[in-house]
Amino acid sequence: MRRIGNSAIATVTVVAFCSGAWLLYSADASHAPPQPAAVEGRPDPGEERLMAPALPPSPPTRIRIPSIRVNAPLIGLGLTSSGSLDVPPAQDKNLAGWYESGTTPGERGTAIVAGHVDNMQGPAVFYDLGALKKGATIDVDRRDGGVAVFTVDAIEVYEAKDFPDAKVYGAAPRPELRVITCGGGYSRSTGYQGNVVVFAHLTGNH
Template structure:
């Protein structure tokens, strides 16, 4: 498997996730996906990696490389298989098939979840028929757990540091995809404002770091 830096991903990262076909069809009136509040954004330096009750969460030792196979986020009822994702010809991150509502993907040319660096997961917020795998991602809270099963039989356990939403034109590539000196995870879907002409105007991004394994 060819490995490369996550920073090679273009700023138009998950444009194919963001058509908002369900909203366009009018099926989501009053039921737009939740968006993260300011309280879930990146904490100050003094609070970084602190749990909601003020206790600090330490990083766990890195795991050896192993492809990912499944993601679970218990607090928002996500339990989905993972497929490998590559890049489109334009350099943006490819996406799972829209018709597979309970399927997410991971960027298989980059860091594997649990090893040192920044691993990337992505999935649809909805499709033409209704909510998809990461519909409730914007409701995730700091301190929540994200579990990623690996093909070596182990599970990487991550703790959420922040949940943020960015306009597509201001997407912070380096912050999201930049190299990390410890095992980190980003989980990405569409979010922000919505336009009937262009779909969702941005992305919800979960920032997390490895705090355990089993």
């Protein structure tokens, strides 16, 4: 395992999300989830329109991404016995998870949220994540009653062999959020070949 911010997480973290169960058995296998059109570089600090001060730690309870119609509860995720990030139960397609041994969303550092792109029944919570646009907002409800509001900086897709662990999971000097699901190419024999990653930073709270 390697250090990610203030806590440890495995190098291989999201493989279990990536079987492509629905595409494997569905007649709609040609209807793969949307992917980012191109890699968008994260902006220089001077280009950022707005930042908000860090919030005190508080576990998240729900994630909402209005532009892609996501409104899902969050559960805590730990590490499996092999050291990879655990996953939400696959049978609940409208459920996401956050790495509960790491940074809480809104706190200074890098918070991690992950969820399935599909399950045996069809599209799941982050099926449309690759269609998200720079500048979109992500709201995270917190147990303290507040809502941390994040603005999307970039949406990127990486093949598994080229996944940039330090860029995605590395420590940040401000409150940042990563939202991760499966993506990239798809093969019936191996499932999804990579991951879609959304980079966002805290721009407000209420």
